[in-house]
Amino acid sequence: MTAPVAEVSALLLDLDGTLVDSEPLHRRGYESFFAHKGWDLPDLSVFTGRRAVDVFATEPGPWEGLDPEAVLAEVLDHVPDEAAQAVPGARDLIEAARAGGTPVAIVTSAGPAWVERSLVESLALELDSVDLVVTARDVEDGKPHPAGFALACRRLDADPAAALAAEDSPAGVRAARGAGVRRVHGIGTSHPRDVLLDAGAVDVHADLRPLLPLLPLLPSG
Template sequence: MTGSTTGSTTGSALSGFLLDLDGTLVDSESLHRASYEAWFAHRGWELPDLAMFTGRRAEDVFAVEPGPWSGHDPVALAREVVPFVPDEPPTPVLGARDLLLGARATGVPLAIVTSAGPDWVERSLRAMALDLDSVDVVVTSRDVADGKPHPAGYALACERLHIDPAHALAAEDSPAGVRAARGAGVRRVVGVATTHLAARLEDAGATEVHDDLRPLLGLVARG
């Protein structure tokens, strides 16, 4: 564990889990990095700092960040990247499968809130020997007009789960994701330090930071 900051995973009753996917449930950074490296090489463009893509929809990055893609259709560019993702399963983050199974067994409402698309959600769940029935709600890049750090995805997940965001717990690996959850009114946002340093997650508003999801497993036992 990298340590805790202003909060903890104990306290008031938990209304639900709101879990990011990439970097939180699955360690997929190397796969996505490889896809961008191959795509930029294919395009003949200089490779930028790929950290700007972490936790965000590719089309949002292409739309607002300066780069060789300026002036191109951001949605079309994002679609171009998808075929370059290596045909390999992502690696589950420690504790991820047990957390999903525990939430399902104890009836804790559970949503995945991701900047990825539906196909990647299913692929990632298969990597954990799970399927879409393992979660109650999935909010993907296609469900909202504005991606992270905008809070729309988390707000929609809470609406679909019929839960109070103030009493939910969100887990995120990126500053953009942490800001999105906090912006939706989630008070307990756990940072998972797989892609970013703990300090960056804390600066974004994470109430505690861990190396993986195992410290959260006790919560599903309490429900």
């Protein structure tokens, strides 16, 4: 078994595709929305790990010239109203970090309501099971900009170089690395291993269980 590292200043976790396998729900929502509009379905990977409003504001597509917030509101009407499945190891990882004294932050492109629903319904945890939540509303620039991870480290007073992060998208990996996080582990729910490694992940796993041995334990006594 891999030995715990000497220090983890904070555990920084993405939400969609990392803690919960929500990408199938999002895909169904986008597919329904684009079919409803009569638009060709784009490569949906452009949305993974990024705030949808940023994509609608900056990427070319049939939505050009429309209000990004209004387009997102339409998309959300098409997303199935159901909780996502938990990624294996998600609950255990959060509980192990808290038990070992490692602060935990969720750094996500989603909004607060989806964070709470995912924690409560998908992971059977309370919102206060994590020390900090940084959502799309807390930063001006979304992933791959490092603002969210940098804010999490500042608020937790955590050295980013000693932090441990988990992300499922290249945008998220780049955001964490850009904030100075050296140990960014890819979770291969949404993208191939080589894509996450090329973005800067130190390793890629099928789920979160391989990260459990990396957490330090509280000193005995």
